[in-house]
Amino acid sequence: MNYLERNYAIVKLRMVEQMENSLKFGRTLIDSELDTGLLNFIVKPIVKTFYDHWSERDAKANTLKQIKITLDAGIKLVKDGASEELFEKIIFDNFPKFEKADQTYNQTNHAHKNYGKLRQAAKETFINYLTEVAKLLAVKEDVNDYGELCRVAFKSKEQAEKNLRNQLNITEKSIKIVESDISILRINFVGKFGKKIIVRALRKGFENTKKEFFEGLNETYDQY
Incomplete structure (x- = not known):
């Protein structure tokens, strides 16, 4: 296994773990939000059904697609040289695929x-992800885990933190846009109350x- 394959595997594992944790915690938040409010017993089964279907099929599958798109684009950037021209071309070629897998879309x-x-x-x-991923993938030093990889890729x-x-x-910024007008959400079958519950859970x-x-940043850097 060369350094690119090693780094790809390390970063992918980290991103998948973050996705899994976020989806599990999201379900907990939905339950918590649904346990309050007099009218929530009406929308409770609808919102729960939506979240379970969305998290297990839509969100999970599409986030995995986004992870692959970003990592594959990062590999190409590292292999072919991280020039500004190449970076812009990779964004142009890959963002449409990334966007179609995004929950915004x-x-x-x-x-x-x-x-x-x-x-x-x-x-x-996508631009921010690709910038960071390319730096992580480019690490040639001997590293064993994500923390070590980060400390080499980002020296301080x-x-x-920046x-x-x-x-x-x-x-x-994205969450504030949704919070400012929840009619932008296309999940009309959960109703206005359902949308509010989902947005509150999103914020929390x-x-x-x-x-x-x-906390993870502190653990990665403060002990070294």
């Missing part, structure tokens, strides 16, 4: 006035993920 109304902002955020996410905690904040800011899930990411 699949769960929102494309005719909504704010959809363009969400689409731009999805593109910024400050650099790693990259993390960039992505969190993009995600924050993001805040929890943000906390976990910073």
Whole structure:
């Protein structure tokens, strides 16, 4: 196994673990939100059914596609030389595939006035992911796990934190767009109450993920 194959496997494992944890925690949050409110017993079975179907089929399958698209694009970038021209070409060639697997594309109304902002955020996410993944994949030093890989790819905690904040800011922007007008969500069968529950869970899930990411960052760098 060469360093590219090794790094690919390490990063993929980490990304899949994060996906699995997020989906499991999302289900817990949905249950928590549904346990409060007088009218929630009406929408409870609908929202639960939607989330279970979405997480097990749509979200999981499409996130795995996005992981593969990003990692494969990162491999090409590292192998062929990370020039600005190549980077832009890879974005141009791969973003349409990444977008079609994104929840922004699949769960929102494309005719909504704010959809363009969400689409731009999805593109910024892909660019940010690809930038970070390429650095991780390019590590030639002897590493055994994701923490070691990060410490080599991003020499300082400050650099790693800056990259993390960039992505969190993009995600924050996307969530605020949805929160500002939940009619952008295409899941009309869950009703207005159902949409509100899902958006509240989305916000809480993001805040929890943000906390976990910073804790992980501290664990990766503070002990070394």
